[in-house]
Amino acid sequence: MNIDFSEQELAFQAEVRAFLQAELPAQTSEKVKQGLRPSKEQTVAWQKILHKKGWMAPNWPVEYGGTGWNSTQRFIWETERTAFGAPEVVAFGVKMVAPVIYTYGNEEQKQRFLPDIIQSNVWWCQGYSEPNAGSDLASLRTAAVQDGDDYVVNGTKTWTTLGQYADWIFCLVRTGGPDMKNQEAISFLLIDMKTPGITVSPIYLLDGTPEVNEVHFDNVRVPVTNRIGEENKGWTYAKYLLTHERTGTARVAGSKQRLTALKAKAANTGDGGQVLSENPAWQQKVAEVEIELLALEYTELRTLAAVSTGKAPGPESSMLKLIGTEVQQAIDELNVEMAGYYGLPFVPEQLDDDYDGLMIGPELAANSAPAYFNNRKATIYGGSNEIQTNIICKAILGL
């Protein structure tokens, strides 16, 4: 048992650092470090740089373009990427639909979709949730009825993150009859967003951004060849994906970077003639979050170590999601607290790349409250933390 890197791993770390140093656009990393979302253009540009280096899809099998990294290398990559402020790749394509395609898709589908994903030519989004369904994914109503070589899709998907940018959407739709159980009546479809009958309408979140959308399907024709795997087996593929999605949701590296930034900033924040970083209540709160994160880092490493010895990522991934999002939200809240009165002003325009007006409040303050409000979603989406708790109860404790 030891936590030292091997010679090889240290060499890899050096390579990663050199790459990030040389290739990461400065404006993009600055934005990421402030907790802001880079523009679509900035994101795609960075992903194309990653692809050129061959590092776009560490989670993929090598045959499809994966990196073949072991869990320590992935850990090093995530740590360094985050420390440098490189954006996370958009998950919907490379991390979400792609594993389903290469695991359950046919050869033609792999040929057709995977290259555009790894080259970032196509932006994907997710069509799982529906209004009034919440975490209860199996109760969905969007229906696909076969008509010749097509399905005709009708219904509404919601919470579609960045759907406004998307070229394609992957959807769970109901193909089975009304007498069939929900989970045996669902299929997994890939749908071109340009198909007639699709409209996207924004949902504004508490921070005022239209980050998520409703996607309406009105007699949308989707070729049957766009179905993944068998009809009515979609729930199986979706569940596989949900487990897949949960690993990595701990976002340990990201939280570490944010805590480091927070601590540095607190040392320059006035607090009654002293600095905030010397305030005992503040110190204790920050220490507790930092310690929780340290524990979480090792919980994740333990899980990764188990996975690397061949175990499937099990229900433990629920714990990573749960504690990981709690830590993220604790940091969100510390940022608001640090901002003091400057947590109040809502001046979104000064977060724009081309803003050159007067700045209100110090660094990190302007986005602190909006980010806190927005990120309350972290404990709700991707299977709410209550659902994760239920999974722990059932699958681990046998309750």
Place this chain on the structure above:
Amino acid sequence: MNIDFSEQELAFQAEVRAFLQAELPAQTSEKVKQGLRPSKEQTVAWQKILHKKGWMAPNWPVEYGGTGWNSTQRFIWETERTAFGAPEVVAFGVKMVAPVIYTYGNEEQKQRFLPDIIQSNVWWCQGYSEPNAGSDLASLRTAAVQDGDDYVVNGTKTWTTLGQYADWIFCLVRTGGPDMKNQEAISFLLIDMKTPGITVSPIYLLDGTPEVNEVHFDNVRVPVTNRIGEENKGWTYAKYLLTHERTGTARVAGSKQRLTALKAKAANTGDGGQVLSENPAWQQKVAEVEIELLALEYTELRTLAAVSTGKAPGPESSMLKLIGTEVQQAIDELNVEMAGYYGLPFVPEQLDDDYDGLMIGPELAANSAPAYFNNRKATIYGGSNEIQTNIICKAILGL
């Protein structure tokens, strides 16, 4: 809306103080202030002093010997009594069985039992809980079968606090047939502990004391005239009593006195060259408990004010019990923490009245951990805090 005492109330406060000053035995109050239980003799002696003054039963109607105090007077009494370290009267007689007797008992029962209760001639205990029943009082199995003018009682009661001292026990027993619903099959019996067939066996708690007991009934003959009210209506009387019991369980005055003692002691407890009371983390923890208690005091006052305008003590009393016990346990824990290493030694003999050996550790330390362990019961008995939460959900939130 104001919180000042009237002239009359101030005069009453002065009378209370003068009485306590003159009549409260010093050894008894010293023990109470250390968080220890006075002996049976000390308790009874004090209760007889109270009776002589006419203050034994503030909760009783005046016709039976109550004081006729309004809620502010009771508040003053509790505050002063606790500040002076006067023991609480033992609840089982005067606060628990007596209200059932004067509310639901017949004239003969009132004549027979109430005087001995108010004069502290008879020590009562409670026979509600049973092994394997927990908070589910309606599921009890102790059976009373009528045989001539007697019931024959068989079964076991448990968690009978101070049953080893008791002369009489009030019991819930099952009198209905096996086809009857639990709650319509229960009667309320008064039983002389000297009746043949009763055995009391101690249950040792985590602090090593036999504070509670199991009481076994083996063909115990109880005159039918000892039944309160109607057969099979006992659940009604017990429920009345449970609500009655819960008011006052907040123990605000007691917790205030203990916090005051704790703060004084912390100012004399070394902490790395300073004193503990200057340690910021300690200060914050103590302040949070003190603030919670302050809020609870006003929650109780609001409830009392509502009661004094004629409202019945409603489900709000569940909140008083719940938060009150949480505050008590928080103070228990602060005492352990303050003791540091001296929280570890278990030296119960040095808590005895006649102990004159070497003292281990400072004041308040010796009993800190045992009291903390023992008082974990506070959130379990009298209707566990989970049951109180359910009551709030149902009766207040309509869930």
Place this chain on the structure above:
Amino acid sequence: MDFSYSEEQQMLRDSIGKFISQDYDFDSRRAIVDSDTGYSMEHWKTFAELGWLTVPFKETDGGFGGSAVDLMVVMEEFGKGLLVEPFLANTVLAGTGLSEAANEQQKQTLLQPLMEGNLQLAFAFAEPQSRYQLADVQCSGQIEDNQIVINGHKAVVLNGEAADKLLVSVRTSGQTTERHGISLIVVDADSAGISHRAYTNVDGHRAADIWFDQVTVPVSNLLGEADKAIEIIEMVIDRAALAVCAEAVGAMQISLERTVEYTKIRKQFGVTLASFQALQHRMARMFMEVEQARSILLMAAMEMDRLDGRAPRALSAAKSRIGKAARKVGQESIQIHGGVGVTDELDVGHYFKRLTTIQYQFGSTDFHTARFAGS
């Protein structure tokens, strides 16, 4: 001891409740927040007509009575409706300053029109570096020849854009963070040398950062004595803290009600959310938070009216406890609502936002816990 409202207080409460249910539903409020001024002049006039703007002032000054309990009644109701009209900035902050420190003439020219709804004021006390320490004043006021020359920067001034006049804390002598040497000055908002940057706060209230560059006013614009304003400022801020505590209690009550209602309707896995015991117990905890918050609010308001010096300690207890409750109730109301809770369209998220900002106004939860511990 008496926990009942007087007849006047009940009438006041009912009239505000009626106004909110009739004229201030969530959509009306949204339209006001999105309007140019960020508040409704029409409503403001209504407030004046109904006498609400006189509530925190003494009868001798023409006010309703001026007790802290009166103020609490008003603010709790305002909290239920998430009112954004600048009552806090005008009536509570600036108004308390005037009530405590203004001379007769200033009362005539400032307090009277304030109560009549004809004057907009702002209280500029915070600075970028000051956080919650009121004596940390760098904004300078140089007194020379019957004039005061003001230079400096005031942060996040509520109602800073709409205000006709500003009440500004400046350092007329001594070093930064020294208690002696701070003065309060009335400044016309359109004086030469004043610039500002206005914005909407995340809770829908309006504020501005204001810069003073050689702004010159006559010495007669001093509010109270020179150099001795710190205690006045502390009273003002404690009063404002009490006001937002009451507002939080009102907002929490609605958040709780909305959450409980929602769980009774919303189904998941074929049953209502309300049927999940884990959620039930969390809502019971929310209920207890609201009740404990209400209790300590009552305590603080009554202690404030006793004028025996214990008000700051009581207020800190309340702000600390209510801050904790506001955090818990706000966060839980969102979490229990689920996805729809983080959208702009539902009111519960807006209560959450206000419950958040209240935690950081006029001393954070930690600040007041420490002040309580040290008192």
Place this chain on the structure above:
Amino acid sequence: MDFSYSEEQQMLRDSIGKFISQDYDFDSRRAIVDSDTGYSMEHWKTFAELGWLTVPFKETDGGFGGSAVDLMVVMEEFGKGLLVEPFLANTVLAGTGLSEAANEQQKQTLLQPLMEGNLQLAFAFAEPQSRYQLADVQCSGQIEDNQIVINGHKAVVLNGEAADKLLVSVRTSGQTTERHGISLIVVDADSAGISHRAYTNVDGHRAADIWFDQVTVPVSNLLGEADKAIEIIEMVIDRAALAVCAEAVGAMQISLERTVEYTKIRKQFGVTLASFQALQHRMARMFMEVEQARSILLMAAMEMDRLDGRAPRALSAAKSRIGKAARKVGQESIQIHGGVGVTDELDVGHYFKRLTTIQYQFGSTDFHTARFAGS
């Protein structure tokens, strides 16, 4: 990075597990706690024979290897069985002191018999006023003519009664709380001038307060250099803190298992406790506490073995986090058990007691949180 146990570590763990399941059930343990000595000499000899008493010592000293990870393996298993034999006092506290500071002769006369189970030791470092500050040493050691004269009072010395020899921290120069001027001295327990008051701790372990009145020992009894013992003492206490952290993780695991099992069997209102979702969610939280505790324990043990100076910070993180977990898991295990949880007869209450005392040994949760924050 490697998270797997070595073959030796696995064997060690299995052999302790086997011992506990075969020879250390709850009733056997109770009999040992209630015995005169408070531990089983027979078991102690078994430990020696199985080599467990050599675990934390270097191979060059005749030990098993001495890594912190090894120690963690042992203590976690001991925690599962709530072992009361004085391993912590002898092997961890005194043993680490000897391993770090003893000269060759002292290792021969003290460390060897310790590993063989033939010598009982105690490490007397705490004083009534010192709380968790190790440099707060008032117990004096006056060095004169090749002799040291010791006066003072040591508090709550683990194994203080059974010990043949005591390792005592004394002030040989400087003022109370000064880091320089503290020495470690080996003292025969039956020296003239020593008196003690022995007792059982609430967790079943034995301890004593010890008074020194003109106790005289030769200068050769110094352990390490005079005046320079503070860093040794800090290493010893950090090591002991790691040991009780591991013990807590073992004890928490059993507490969780017992609680989950109990709720599956125990019925209330006609259904099992396990069917109540509110309790389910609380047990899930207990599970996460145990896992997070285990993770940070691994982290601290591995950091301790790196010897690059980061051990104290890592240890404080672990003691703080595990203290929090021990509190939560212990309290919840009792509450979920209900009435039977507070009785002496059920084992879960005894796990709770040990999980409580661990929070206050070798630095409390708050102490270590602050040390972490300041590092």
